[in-house]
Amino acid sequence: RVEHLFKEIFKSALDVQEKEQRKALLVSRKKKAEDTVVEVNGERIGDGKPTFIFGPCAVESYDQVEIVAKAIKEKGQKLIRGGAYKPRTSPYDFQGLGLEGLKILKKAAEEQGLAVVTEIVTPGHLEEALDYLDVIQVGARNMQNFELLKAVGSTNKPVLLKRGMAATIDEFINAAEYIIANGNDQIILCERGIRTYEKATRNTLDISAVPILKQETHLPVFVDVTHSTGRRDLLLPTAKAAIAIGADGVMAEVHPDPAVALSDAQQQMDLGQFDEFYDSLMKFMKQYEMNR
Amino acid sequence: RVEHLFKEIFKSALDVQEKEQRKALLVSRKKKAEDTVVEVNGERIGDGKPTFIFGPCAVESYDQVEIVAKAIKEKGQKLIRGGAYKPRTSPYDFQGLGLEGLKILKKAAEEQGLAVVTEIVTPGHLEEALDYLDVIQVGARNMQNFELLKAVGSTNKPVLLKRGMAATIDEFINAAEYIIANGNDQIILCERGIRTYEKATRNTLDISAVPILKQETHLPVFVDVTHSTGRRDLLLPTAKAAIAIGADGVMAEVHPDPAVALSDAQQQMDLGQFDEFYDSLMKFMKQYEMNR
Amino acid sequence: RVEHLFKEIFKSALDVQEKEQRKALLVSRKKKAEDTVVEVNGERIGDGKPTFIFGPCAVESYDQVEIVAKAIKEKGQKLIRGGAYKPRTSPYDFQGLGLEGLKILKKAAEEQGLAVVTEIVTPGHLEEALDYLDVIQVGARNMQNFELLKAVGSTNKPVLLKRGMAATIDEFINAAEYIIANGNDQIILCERGIRTYEKATRNTLDISAVPILKQETHLPVFVDVTHSTGRRDLLLPTAKAAIAIGADGVMAEVHPDPAVALSDAQQQMDLGQFDEFYDSLMKFMKQYEMNR
């Protein structure tokens, strides 16, 4: 009885301690109560209305990107994603077009008035790439590439930071802290599924991470429905869930012809599927937003 | 090149094979295209409109259950949950009131016109309990207690089958098949979180399991927001996500005084929280349903 | 600084608390410092010298069991395992021969002077089975089938308790406590791999669980190399690791013709492989034992 009481007291004390420590982080709500809004190309990410990032997994050619960019523009969206430096499991898989790919992406994006979101995988690429991107993506495999975090933290470009494959929420928040501690507070967190025993989906979308991250930090939180599920048939339902639970935006991959894509062929939407996805989501959101 | 082509062919063939096999299951959409609707106390679970199961973790006393039953009735809900036979990690934890607890639950429920959902943990308890329950719950720890599955499959009571702590979706579907193969097709599947490395929540809610289960089977799918998150502050956001993604219902725990609850003290809602949870969810749903 | 110190103090206090509580368990070293030795058919399991349990996954016929029983006897071993009541993922898989299978197993075992280890999956089977078995196995899926634990705890037969598929060590210890709390202290714990994201093996053998269980409890600890790895080529190396780390014994499956086995065809050894496995392990142990 008494022992149990003591234990409870200790536990509470420990919890208080840990919460205190977390409050001290620059990314924490305690340090800054109001939501951080990241402004990119006129989009105000994190201001309460969900925003979107669409685009192909990898940049393959000007034509490929242009088709997708036009589809995005038609929908009134402002951002396009595309990989130029591709982190791939095997050294013999397509490694991306590098700087050339990024220039292609930038050109196609500018012609449609879109801003570019692209992944940087090592500090050494940052300088050459900086002129051709608007948002720096740090991918799941690099969430604890601390030198990269410091490097992007020293730029004045917004950063989209993806959660590591098996990162705890606490590690995720601390990774963002590396960026803000180096002077850059324009950070978008992105839940993209975690690695679990379940293989029906590519990863397991940890949907509860969204409200936890919104509580603990003042940063906008996105959900990448493509990499979390790895299944085209789950993109729309998980996007609805993401918005319903309070995500600030959704990221999804679109490719003119997924079957011949050089990466992620199984999970990108084609243009028709993209239209359908977008329309259904807008319809869902129209209802939902009234009440948010 | 050619090798790769062969591999793709094999892969497709294998996938087709596995899908065929799955189609053969009695619980599969292929065997029965239309949704199964489980009718309990006038509620039609699975007919498109979300339903709810609320109630305390464990039955502790008549007064305790009565208070919750009244709150449920006031909201126009028709079902109450409560544990009489409690599976507990330690033999020295409160093990539930057993049949006496079940009789208390039934009495309090009947007085408010509610149907009883309660867990049965072993075939030997089934006979004595059958008169005092309306829906048999098979808990996560017993999802592969096959003799129990066969036993509940031989009754004519609806069964709420929870996903095992680390069960794959495929194992979950096969567990349901044990029930239907014994003659009982009144089955409600319930996602309740899976065990992963992430400890910010009690379990990790596998929200994508909901649309997968809806695709693969014709059974209604619930989400237990209490056990998946283990956190009171996440009940409302995850309930919204569950409904947005297409769940047929939500289960959550309510206790008149959670702080003194004999189990799950950290995660049950008190009556005020219950009101707030319910009102917010109804408001969310009102918008949402128009468009479903 | 001071805050950190406080945190450390709290943490230590909490740890002390939890250790105290664990000490209170009947299975804990604190309650009983000396090793429990479970005696079966002249084998003293847990007395320092590793022992072995071999046999087919499932009993299929008298001939099948007899062949294996003879091979076990030839090696001077005293125990045979075999499943009569089989817990299977699908209701359409071979479910075991039930009591008839158990009678076959007992007969073949007795003729070779072996004791029978067999799984019981529900309390209702216990009475009919008790005369035909020497060690009751509680399988991974039933580690938290508490009514079964209570039932086997009320018998006077030794119990081999397998760790659940995704059970923590703490839950495993508490499951054993259910048995001892009901009066039966003849318990053998069995690590059999846990479910993780890694699929190169059927499960991930948690080898460190062995020394932890030996520290925390006074019970003998086995390692099931068949179910943890699911790969014939890993049986010998993992058996060596198990013995080197201090396991009290090893369990492995042997079948006269694995290719036609009605379950676990991929992972059982045939008789030739069994000979080779056993000889190599004895050679390894001969060296090892001198120094243990």
Add this chain to the structure above:
Amino acid sequence: RVEHLFKEIFKSALDVQEKEQRKALLVSRKKKAEDTVVEVNGERIGDGKPTFIFGPCAVESYDQVEIVAKAIKEKGQKLIRGGAYKPRTSPYDFQGLGLEGLKILKKAAEEQGLAVVTEIVTPGHLEEALDYLDVIQVGARNMQNFELLKAVGSTNKPVLLKRGMAATIDEFINAAEYIIANGNDQIILCERGIRTYEKATRNTLDISAVPILKQETHLPVFVDVTHSTGRRDLLLPTAKAAIAIGADGVMAEVHPDPAVALSDAQQQMDLGQFDEFYDSLMKFMKQYEMNR
């Protein structure tokens, strides 16, 4: 029946395919049947006799390193580890002494005739560090930092590559392939535990990964007992298991005064514990080696 047969055929075909592909890797046994031996400072890592890497988690001062270096030399060992560039979860944790730390480590090592094993976390550090190290460690967080893998693959220094926190064995092998594909075949693989739900240990040592990696590749395989267990009391038993299962070596952390260590205070051995660990392991190995 027939369907099942087809399925089996397809499955086998797929397996054959995948094995073929794996054979094609430069790190695979198929490409090179004989074991790769990595020679460092007279130690032949991978030639059948286990070798060892000891040293502090982080370099803190010359005195600290010198004490450990002397203890290592006394035991006749040839390698010392120590972190100068430290990847830490929080930006406010001790980040290592950087190049200065590395110079300290090199000086203390040279004076005792030891070779230096140290982690490099980003390609940009490689040039300045190359003169002060003998083996480049790539840590778990950087296993898929592909630009770093390419960079270390372009040096002529041996590389100790740690398995990622939640990397599959297949991803681990492919990470090594990045190094060898860039021209460097002096690679030591290091299993260091994987992230699972079990929290009794810091990570779960995946001991079966050792024989799998030995089968699939021709590279030496180490086990880091410190990071896999995170518990001083498990270092010796897991080291024995590692050697028994066929590991080419063991890595463990030693600190003159772990209680005041700037990182990993809970898991480093002090000098007395180091002596005891080493003596017990040598005694174990003396027996074991006779028969290997």
